[in-house]
Amino acid sequence: MSLKRWLYIPVILIVLGLLQWACSALLLDGPIRQGPYYYQILILAGINIILAVSLNLTNGVAGQFSIGHAGFFAVGAYVAACISVYGGPGIHSLLGFMPGDAQGAALLVLAMIGGVLAAALAGLVVGIPSLRLRGDYLAIVTLGFGEIIRVLILNIEAVGGARGFIGIPKLSNFFWVFGGVVAAILIIRNLTRSGYGRALLSIREDEIAAQAMGIPVTRYKVMAFVISAAFAGMAGALFGHFTMYLHTNSFTFVKSFEIIIMIALGGLGSLSGAVLGAIVITVLPELFREFSEYRMVIYSLALILIMIFRPQGLLGNASLLGRKRGGK
Amino acid sequence: MSLLRLDRLTRRFGGITATKDVSFSIELGQLFGLIGPNGAGKTTLFNLITGVYAPDEGSIEFDAKSIGGFPPHQIASLGISRTFQNIRLFGSMSVLDNVKTACHMRRKTSLWNSVILSSAFQRSEIETEKFCRHLLDLLQLGQYAEENARNLPYGHQRRLEIARALATEPKLLLLDEPAAGMNPQESQDLMHLIRRLRDEFHLTVLLVEHNMKVVMGVCERIHVLDYGESIAEGAPDEVRRNPKVIQAYLGVE
Numbered sequence A: 001m002s003l004k005r006w007l008y009i010p011v012i013l014i015v016l017g018l019l020q021w022a023c024s025a026l027l028l029d030g031p032i033r034q035g036p037y038y039y040q041i042l043i044l045a046g047i048n049i050i051l052a053v054s055l056n057l058t059n060g061v062a063g064q065f066s067i068g069h070a071g072f073f074a075v076g077a078y079v080a081a082c083i084s085v086y087g088g089p090g091i092h093s094l095l096g097f098m099p100g101d102a103q104g105a106a107l108l109v110l111a112m113i114g115g116v117l118a119a120a121l122a123g124l125v126v127g128i129p130s131l132r133l134r135g136d137y138l139a140i141v142t143l144g145f146g147e148i149i150r151v152l153i154l155n156i157e158a159v160g161g162a163r164g165f166i167g168i169p170k171l172s173n174f175f176w177v178f179g180g181v182v183a184a185i186l187i188i189r190n191l192t193r194s195g196y197g198r199a200l201l202s203i204r205e206d207e208i209a210a211q212a213m214g215i216p217v218t219r220y221k222v223m224a225f226v227i228s229a230a231f232a233g234m235a236g237a238l239f240g241h242f243t244m245y246l247h248t249n250s251f252t253f254v255k256s257f258e259i260i261i262m263i264a265l266g267g268l269g270s271l272s273g274a275v276l277g278a279i280v281i282t283v284l285p286e287l288f289r290e291f292s293e294y295r296m297v298i299y300s301l302a303l304i305l306i307m308i309f310r311p312q313g314l315l316g317n318a319s320l321l322g323r324k325r326g327g328k
Numbered sequence B: 001m002s003l004l005r006l007d008r009l010t011r012r013f014g015g016i017t018a019t020k021d022v023s024f025s026i027e028l029g030q031l032f033g034l035i036g037p038n039g040a041g042k043t044t045l046f047n048l049i050t051g052v053y054a055p056d057e058g059s060i061e062f063d064a065k066s067i068g069g070f071p072p073h074q075i076a077s078l079g080i081s082r083t084f085q086n087i088r089l090f091g092s093m094s095v096l097d098n099v100k101t102a103c104h105m106r107r108k109t110s111l112w113n114s115v116i117l118s119s120a121f122q123r124s125e126i127e128t129e130k131f132c133r134h135l136l137d138l139l140q141l142g143q144y145a146e147e148n149a150r151n152l153p154y155g156h157q158r159r160l161e162i163a164r165a166l167a168t169e170p171k172l173l174l175l176d177e178p179a180a181g182m183n184p185q186e187s188q189d190l191m192h193l194i195r196r197l198r199d200e201f202h203l204t205v206l207l208v209e210h211n212m213k214v215v216m217g218v219c220e221r222i223h224v225l226d227y228g229e230s231i232a233e234g235a236p237d238e239v240r241r242n243p244k245v246i247q248a249y250l251g252v253e
């Protein structure tokens, strides 16, 4: 066993640390006038990348059509925020011996773990009954789930109800968000290239044949779905601790739809496509602010045009992250 | 010792009785043929044995274990594998990945090992690749390993179906019309291949085939279905001369 294989982890951390420093120096209180605005877009792009890459595992790789990703995003965001808002004081006093920054980091990690676990659990509860059935049940159930979660949150006073959840500590930043991006991409990439990934692709290709080859189709679908949900939960935790404020308006069906557009744009099943799609869908609306009312119309048209003219996505089978994998 | 024993197996689809009281047993290591006119219920029998459908009546015993109604993946893990009459490859995956996928359940490492690319994972990937390439070479598909399965010519797809079925390391291999769409030379090769696979992998084979030359040439024992019912069983020569069998085939043609 060589430790060399793990060398890339500290390297990534150092790079992220340097970039974080660069962000603070240039964008946040640096010479660039609109710096904080660009910084915000950067962070949102990171969060959208995590969402797109994770949804792609279910919708693209395993071929199961989920349209409620925003629901898991919400579960992660609210549970994580609850942990830091309500558990924060206790945890801070418990960790009193640590420097303040380390306390914040520890609190964020705890909140993220909570958000991830809660979203994964929600994924399990939604996934098991709906993935056992063939066909389009998953789409219907996830759509319903997303709306139910939103309405539920809207009616919980402890998380602000219709006013929104305020007072969430600002714990996440470039370092954490892009640490999450790297983790999501690496984990999902490795998973997709392993036998598990091949098994998921085979389910997308032909369920009956996959079963005949010994693959427990339902269990694998649920596994992919739960992993997707867990990463959406992580994205939610990072999101809430960046914006410091959560409102259910960020977690509507429109958000779910947006994530689907990202992966369709990049080509269902393509990891680098999902990353690219997430960046495009984060940046484009910022360039065309005056059309923001027509967002849904434009998205729908875009989706239809993609389906007709480039069903393999913008990148098609090309891949920016190495060997091509099931893009088409 | 019999490896597979079907006892009065019945399956209905609405008003149609696709198989009715079908009983036979296959000895370990046997090359067993199943023939009958179109619609006789052969594929339905495959679907019953592999768990795609549950039997309405009757029992299926494999390796002295009752498997009727088990889910397909569990039956596969017990050691029954099959090819499909209407080819069902994983079309947009490479030829090699089609075969690798079928290895997954026997050769997988844990999810965690796969995600961290542990050395156990890498070793198993290398082993899997070696095994799968060997299977592809055996079926003369080695040079197409990186092609998408759906781009292969028809005859090659049939052979890939066999390679994929073998990758699950079965005890019993079910072949559903493997020679369909093959030219005479290809069917000739297929006959040799089936015998060779049986010997090399210590298989028991249940073969459904319309090409009488192939069935008669390969099988040691043949069971005949007509309209879902058993009408004859015996050695190829007996079956060939059986008036009921002749009538069933003439009646259709």
Ligand SMILES: Nc1ncnc2c1ncn2[C@@H]1O[C@H](COP(=O)(O)OP(=O)(O)O)[C@@H](O)[C@H]1O
Pocket (backbone or CB within 6 Å): B013, B016, B017, B018, B036, B037, B038, B039, B040, B041, B042, B043, B044, B045
């Ligand atoms: N899923 C199904 N639903 C309805 N009828 C079916 C189904 N599968 C098979 N059958 C019917 O059962 C009969 C036997 O079909 P099959 O087993 O495919 O015959 P074979 O393989 O011998 O040609 C046919 O009449 C067919 O139409």
Ligand SMILES: [Mg+2]
Pocket (backbone or CB within 6 Å): B042, B043, B044, B085
């Ligand atoms: Mg048939």
